[in-house]
Amino acid sequence: YAPNSPYAASKAASDHFARAYCHTYGLPVVMTNCSNNYGPFQFPEKLIPLMILNALEGKSLRVYGDGKNVRDWLFVEDHCSAICTVLEHGRVGESYNIGGNSERMNLDVVRTICDLVDEIRPNATLGERRKLITFVTDRPGHDLRYAIDTTKINRELGWKPTLTFKEGLRKTVA
Numbered sequence: 001y002a003p004n005s006p007y008a009a010s011k012a013a014s015d016h017f018a019r020a021y022c023h024t025y026g027l028p029v030v031m032t033n034c035s036n037n038y039g040p041f042q043f044p045e046k047l048i049p050l051m052i053l054n055a056l057e058g059k060s061l062r063v064y065g066d067g068k069n070v071r072d073w074l075f076v077e078d079h080c081s082a083i084c085t086v087l088e089h090g091r092v093g094e095s096y097n098i099g100g101n102s103e104r105m106n107l108d109v110v111r112t113i114c115d116l117v118d119e120i121r122p123n124a125t126l127g128e129r130r131k132l133i134t135f136v137t138d139r140p141g142h143d144l145r146y147a148i149d150t151t152k153i154n155r156e157l158g159w160k161p162t163l164t165f166k167e168g169l170r171k172t173v174a
Contacts, residue, residue, distance in 0.1 A: 039076030066106025075168030
């Protein structure tokens with residue numbers, strides 16, 4: 001654990017509390033840590049739904065920094081199936097990383113969204129949505145890369161995501 005922002009520190013603290021209750025009081029805890037989720041009906045404060053809505057409305061697509069921040073993306077239904085797998089088969093006291101094995105730079109995610117929105121909902125007045133991309137000052141403490149190692153959940157529980165990033169993103173945009 002090496003949180004670089006208060007938000008990240010609060011997430012790390014919750015894992016430590018759960019582990020301590022398991023160890024001290026025998027609470028049957030299994031923990032999961034996942035990469036960035038996306039999917040239909042996600043609240044539009046997050047990158048993917050915000051970019052989809054803004055692209056549809058012809059608004060500016062504001063990307064932090066130079067857009068080279070890397071995240072791993074996991075379709076929400078795959079996350080749900082992983083949680084069920086961990087609840088049914090995970091070992092008490094253990095932690096499992098859940099990821100989509102789909103690392104992408106934020107700028108590439110936004111460009112892909114633009115291309116999908118252009119394909120699914122073309123707008124002759126707007127033209128290509130990629131021209132809506134603008135760069136803004138990065139957030140304080142914003143990590144350059146979030147990576148997640150899914151070896152343990154793959155090996156011990158046999159779980160893997162079912163959708164590729166592009167398949168899940170197409171479902172989300174649609």
